[in-house]
Amino acid sequence: MTHGSYSYDDDTYSVAEAKRRARAQRRRKVASLRREGHFDEDGEAVQGEFDWRLAKRLLGYLRPYRKQxxxxxxxxxxxxxxxxxxxxxxxxxxxxxINPVAEPYASLSQSARYEGVVLIVLIYMGLRLLNFGLRYGYTYLVSWLGQYVVFDIRRAIFVKVQRLHMGFFDRTPVGRLITRVTSDIEAIQQAVVDGVVGIVADMGLLIGLMVYMFVIDWRLALVTLTVMPPLYLALNYVRKRIRDAFRAVRLRTSKSNAYLSENLSGMKTVQLFNREARNERRFDQINLELLDAYVEQVRWFSLFFPIVQVAGAVSVALILFYGAVLLTGETLGGATGGAVTIGVLAAFLQYSGDFFRPIQNLSDRFNILQAAMASSERIFGLLDTPEGVTDKPHPARFEEGFRGEVRFDNVWFAYQDEEWVLKDLSFTIHPGESVAFVGHTGAGKTTIISLVSRFYDVQRGAIYLDGKDVRDYDQVTLRRHVGIVLQDPFLFSGTVRSNITLNDDSIPLERVVEAARFVNAHGFIERLPQGYDTPVLERGAGFSTGQKQLIAFARALVQNPDILLVLDEATANVDTETEELIQDALEKLMQGRTSIIIAHRLSTIQNVDRIMVMRKGRLLEQGNHFELLQQGGYYRKLYELQYQRQSEARPKVSGDD
Structure with missing residues (x-):
């Protein structure tokens, strides 16, 4: 008999084949998750078992609060x-x-037995009230500890990130760093609150319960503990699977945050090029991978409580069975049962429930510790990241008469391995001299500024400021003497004033206004609704490129740097009127300061003292604008090519022929 173009046998085979493929796909997903659980975000193998070194380091954050x-x-x-x-x-x-079976309690009068029960009830209730106060006290202290430990770790991460060299941010997604300060920190907080201290409580409770059980009746105590070996083996197996699942969840959460952060930062580009649908599909894929990791985690985590409950139920059944043997005096395995009372049996039934409750809690707390270990690996990995640019124990000091001379002495530099960006570069910039670096993209111009401000350190050669190696200076002190103006200046959320002072309360408003007037920014700031106290949204939303640039000039001037670094075109993408304001502000800023300008438009740097022409990491030519034109070298070719393009782009008007 056929079904469409297939026989029933073929149709049945097709369904079976589909199920087989689904199972195979499921196995591949599980195998992939387990593999991910053994590697970090950079593909490095992670610690397989519980890492006591990490645990000890984590507990070190409790040291300042050891009293609590x-x-x-x-x-x-x-x-x-x-x-x-x-x-x-x-x-x-x-x-x-209630049911006395032995003397002298069996011969007590009804009133004496009543009084005895009342006394026990009062003791029982008194201890319950005491336990209420104890539980409130330790719950409050443990939660307090957790919050302060998280505060310290979060602060340590922020301080560390602030000091990491720029190469770290070149290769590390922002979303990954956000994950460290959010979900990874929360996992550690939960470990401190419910993990470490909770394990102490559960272990103490288990020891106390075992002591009481063996004192009351050692036989029933042994019966209660018979389920422990198989329970341990089962929980240990599930624990390993949960550890891998936790790591996979952390890894995929970090990837999801990184993609989300990147997508939000580039939202204008996404919408401009109609990438919404493609990005949605990509995020769906990442989100589904994260879902698979969570499902795998839940699958194994869900086994913990049923396993412990089954073990507890088996223990109760064994207590009832063996207790009945002891109560009735029946023979079991050739041995006659001994005396056991109803009260002892009732106590052991309650002990059994109380005994497996902390075991259940321990299982949950161990899962919490597994999550904390996975998070600790990543957090301490970040905290242990070499800063790249490190200060010497006894850094050099800036002298009172600091002049601002900059000298490159046979400098070789590469961002990766030996892919040299600068090659045997040597030059000297005299105090108060204005120098512009020009050349094609990739010539190494921007790298020069990064090295002067010590975002990176050179691999060969040296850079000197007033005759001292920049590596001998403390970074913080160095950057007080070096001011940078970016092509796309960054504005922080806050106010206009806080963006100029960078939240330095020691700078008075009069100095801020004076700096803004000097760089032609005071006019538009004064017209804002609240002047210098006008709120600035994230990344300066609502301010034009020119306004951001003028605020950046005021920011640089208010710090009063000895060396001024200007990245790329300060007048790029602005109207003619604003360009005139910016050019005037730039000329004022350069007065009396050693100035280094990275330029693409050669028309904007004709008045600098010297022009350095770079090509493929080497210094090709140097001189002022007119000298370089007369030499007829590489600079003249750049200038003529740029002038020709500007002439071709300029619209013709009547009479130009």
Whole structure:
């Protein structure tokens, strides 16, 4: 018999084949997740087992708060020591007063038995109230500890990121750094609050319960513990799978954040080139991979509680069975049961529930620690990242009469390995001299400014400021003497004033206004709704390119640098009127300062003292504008090519022929 163009056998085979392929795809996904769980974001293998070195380092953040930590542990231990008393009190109430089976309690009068029960009830309630206070105390202290530890780690990450060299940011997505300060930090906070201190409480409770159980009846205690070996093996297997799943989740979360951050930063480009649909599909793929990782994590995590509950149920069944044997005196395995009371049996049933509850909690807390270990690997990996540009123990000081001489002495520099960007570069810029570097893209112009301001250190040769190697200066002190104006200046959220002073409260408003007037920025700032207190949105939204540039000039001037570095064209992408204001401001800024300008438009640098012509990392020519034109070399070719393009781009008007 056929079904369409296929027989029933073929149709059945097709369904089976589809199921087989689905299972195979599922196995590939699981295998991929497990592989990811063994590597970090840079493809390096991570620690396979619980890393005590990381745990010790993490616990080191508790050292400043050891007093609070000791108090919280003490409260936890007292709380854990009291909890096993409650089933024991129930045993006393049943076997001594409610259903006494031994002398002298069996011969007590009704009133004496009643008074005994009342006394036990009062002790029971008193201890419950005491435990209420203990639990409140340690919960508050542990949460307090967690918040302060997170505060310290988050601050350490921020300080570290501030000091990392620019090469780190060239290869590290912003979203990955955001993940460190958010989800990874939260995992560590949970580890401190519910993990480390919680394990101390659970272990203390387990020890207390075992002590009471063995004191009351060692036989029933052993019966209760018979399920522990298979329980340990099962939980250990699941624990390894959860560890890998946690790492995969962290890795894919970081990738998702990185892509999201990049997409948001480039939203204008995305919409301009109609990339919305393509980016949605790409994000769906990343999001689905993250979903798979979470599903795998949930799949293994969901096994923990059922395994512990089954073990607890088996333990209760064994206690009931063996307790019945002991109660009835039946023979079990050739041995006659001994005496056991109803109160003891009732206590052990409660002990069994209390015993497996901390085991269940320990399983959960271990999962928390696994997540914290995965996050700690990444956080401490970031904190241990070499800063690249490091200060010497005893840095050189800037002299009172600092002049601002810059000298490159046989400098070789590469961003990666030996792909040299600058090759045996030597030149001297005299104090107060204005110098412009020109050349095609990739000639190494911008790198010169990055090296002078020590965003990077050279591999060969040296750079000297007033005769001292820049590596001998402290970075912070060095950058107080070096001012940089970017082609696309960055404005922070805050106010116009805070963007000029960079939140330096020691700079008075009068100095800010004076600097703004000097660079022609005061006019448009004064017209803003709140003047210098006008709010600035993220990245300076609402301000034109020219306005941002003038604010950047005021920012540089208010710091009063000895050396001024101007990246690329300060007058790029602005109207003619604003360009005149910026050019005038730039000329004022350069007065009396050593100035280095990176230029593309040769028409804007004709008045500088000297022009350095760069090509493929080497200094090709130098001189002023007219000298270089007369030489008829590489600079003249650049100038004629640029002039020709400008002439071709200029619209013709009547009478030009």
């Amino acid at each position: 930590a000791l108090w919280s542990v003490a409260l936890l231990l007292i709380y854990s020591a009291i909890v096993p008393v409650f089933p024991f009190l129930i045993t006393l109430a049943i076997d001594r007063y």
